[in-house]
Amino acid sequence: MALHKGPEKQHQQRVMSVNPFYGEANPVGGMAEAPPTHRLPDAPLAPSTAYQLVHDELMLDGNSRLNLATFVTTWMEPQAGVLMAECRDKNMIDKDEYPRTAELERRCVAMLADLWNAPDPAAAVGCSTTGSSEACMLAGMALKRRWAKRNADRYPGARPNLVMGINVQVCWEKFCNFWEVEARLVPMEGDRFHLDPQAAVELCDENTIGVVGILGSTFDGSYEPIVDLCAALDALQERTGLDVPVHVDGASGAMVAPFLEPDLEWDFRLPRVASINTSGHKYGLVYPGVGWALWRDTDALPEDLVFRVNYLGGDMPTFALNFSRPGAQVVAQYYSFLRLGREGYRAVQQSTRDVATSLADGIAELGDFRLLTRGDQLPVFALTTADDVTSYDVFDVSRRLREGGWLVPAYTFPANREDLSVLRVVCRNGFSRDLADLFLDDLTRLLPELRRQPHPLTRDKEAATGFHH
Numbered sequence: 219m220a221l222h223k224g225p226e227k228q229h230q231q232r233v234m235s236v237n238p239f240y241g242e243a244n245p246v247g248g249m250a251e252a253p254p255t256h257r258l259p260d261a262p263l264a265p266s267t268a269y270q271l272v273h274d275e276l277m278l279d280g281n282s283r284l285n286l287a288t289f290v291t292t293w294m295e296p297q298a299g300v301l302m303a304e305c306r307d308k309n310m311i312d313k314d315e316y317p318r319t320a321e322l323e324r325r326c327v328a329m330l331a332d333l334w335n336a337p338d339p340a341a342a343v344g345c346s347t348t349g350s351s352e353a354c355m356l357a358g359m360a361l362k363r364r365w366a367k368r369n370a371d372r373y374p375g376a377r378p379n380l381v382m383g384i385n386v387q388v389c390w391e392k393f394c395n396f397w398e399v400e401a402r403l404v405p406m407e408g409d410r411f412h413l414d415p416q417a418a419v420e421l422c423d424e425n426t427i428g429v430v431g432i433l434g435s436t437f438d439g440s441y442e443p444i445v446d447l448c449a450a451l452d453a454l455q456e457r458t459g460l461d462v463p464v465h466v467d468g469a470s471g472a473m474v475a476p477f478l479e480p481d482l483e484w485d486f487r488l489p490r491v492a493s494i495n496t497s498g499h500k501y502g503l504v505y506p507g508v509g510w511a512l513w514r515d516t517d518a519l520p521e522d523l524v525f526r527v528n529y530l531g532g533d534m535p536t537f538a539l540n541f542s543r544p545g546a547q548v549v550a551q552y553y554s555f556l557r558l559g560r561e562g563y564r565a566v567q568q569s570t571r572d573v574a575t576s577l578a579d580g581i582a583e584l585g586d587f588r589l590l591t592r593g594d595q596l597p598v599f600a601l602t603t604a605d606d607v608t609s610y611d612v613f614d615v616s617r618r619l620r621e622g623g624w625l626v627p628a629y630t631f632p633a634n635r636e637d638l639s640v641l642r643v644v645c646r647n648g649f650s651r652d653l654a655d656l657f658l659d660d661l662t663r664l665l666p667e668l669r670r671q672p673h674p675l676t677r678d679k680e681a682a683t684g685f686h687h
C-alpha cells in the first residue's frame with residue numbers, strides 16, 4: 219500500500235464545481251424538505267425525491283392484478299407499453315399534425331364495423347372516446363337528436379325518455395341527468411337480473427328516444443336478450459307505428475361475443491340496432507382509457523352533431539365531448555388488433571372464460587355459496603351465500619378476502635331485489651388459472667373462521683366496499 223502525505227499547500231483551497239442538477243446526490247440534502255400536500259410547494263424538489271415520495275404513497279394502492287372488481291385491463295405486453303410511451307405526447311385531436319395516429323383510429327373503426335357486421339361497413343361511422351361512458355353519452359345524444367327532429371312539432375315541450383333495465387351502468391343515469399332525459403327503468407324480478415323485452419316495450423311511448431340493451435350486465439355478467447328485444451320492438455311498430463331504435467351497450471360483451479359466440483345476433487345484423495359502444499380498455503385488452511362508439515350509418519348519427527377539425531388540407535368530422543385526449547390508447551388498440559387478429563382474440567377470451575367457469579365451479583363445490591351466474595357469458599360471475607349460511611354474509615367475505623390482497627366487491631341488488639347481496643368476480647386476461655387456484659385456496663382457508671362467526675359482522679354495508687358500478 220502506498221503511503222500518501224496530507225494536502226500540499228497549493229491544493230488546500232481547491233473546490234469542485236457542482237451543477238445544480240447534481241444536488242440530489244447529497245443524501246441529507248432532501249431531509250430539510252417538508253413539502254405541503256394540499257398546497258403548491260414554494261420550492262422545487264429533486265426529481266429523485268419527488269419520484270420516491272409519490273411512488274411510496276402509491277404502494278398503498280391495491281395491486282391491480284388482484285383487483286377482481288374491475289373490468290379494465292391491468293396487463294398488456296411490454297411492447298404495447300413501449301408504443302404507448304412513444305405516443306404519450308400525441309394529442310388525438312391534432313389530426314393534421316399526427317395524421318398517422320388519425321389513420322390508425324380510422325382503421326380501428328373500420329375493423330369494428332366489420333367485426334360487428336355492419337351491413338355496409340363503408341357507410342358505418344364511428345369514433346374513439348375516453349371509454350364507454352363518453353361513447354354512451356354520444357350515442358344517447360344521437361338518439362335524442364333523432365327523436366327531437368322527428369318530433370319537431372312537439373319538442374321542446376314533450377319530455378323525452380330512454381328505456382333500459384335497472385341494471386344499467388351508472389353512465390346511463392348520468393346521460394339522463396345531464397341531457398334531461400327521463401330514465402325509464404325496468405326493475406329486476408325474481409331470478410331475472412336484467413332487461414325483460416316485454417316489460418321494456420310496455421314502457422315505450424311516443425317520447426321514447428330508444429331502448430338500451432346491455433351485452434353484458436355489470437351486475438352479473440349476463441347478456442341481455444337483444445334479439446328478443448328487437449323482435450318485441452318490431453311487434454310494437456306493427457301494432458302502433460312507433461319505431462324505437464336500440465342502442466347496444468357492449469362495453470364488455472362487444473369484444474367477447476364476436477369471438478366466442480359468432481352466431482349470437484346482437485349487433486348490426488339486427489336492423490333495429492342503430493349504434494353500439496364498447497370499452498377498448500375492457501375486453502378490448504388496452505390499458506385505460508379508450509372506448510368506441512359506432513353508428514350503423516350516417517342516418518343514425520345526425521350531421522348537426524358533428525364538428526370538423528383540420529386534416530391534411532381538408533377537414534375531418536369529429537364527434538366527442540373532449541377536445542384534447544391522448545393518442546397512446548388508440549395506438550395501443552390498433553396494436554392489439556394487429557397483434558391478435560380474430561384468432562388471437564378468440565384464444566385470449568376463451569382462456570379467460572375457461573378460468574371464470576372453472577373458478578365458478580370450484581366455488582360452487584365449496585357448498586357455502588349459490589351462483590347467480592357461472593361466467594359462461596362474460597367471464598364474470600356473481601354469487602351469494604347459500605340459504606343455510608347464517609353466520610356470515612357476502613360483505614364479511616369481501617372484507618376477509620382483502621387480507622390476502624384480493625379485491626372482490628360485495629353489493630346489494632337494486633329494485634325489486636334489494637333483498638339480495640352478492641359478490642362479483644371479474645376475470646380478465648392476466649388473471650391466470652394459477653392465480654384463480656390461489657384465490658380459491660384463500661377463500662377455502664377463510665371458510666372455517668367465517669362459519670365460526672356468531673353472526674354477520676359487517677355493520678355498515680354501504681361503507682364495507684364503497685363499490686359503485
Ligand SMILES: *Cc1c(COP(=O)(O)O)cnc(C)c1O
Pocket residue numbers: 289348349350351352354387389432433434435436467468469470497509
Ligand atoms: C364499464 C361499463 C360502462 C362504462 O364504461 P367506461 O369505459 O368505464 O366508461 C358502461 N356500460 C357498461 C355495461 C359497462 O360495463
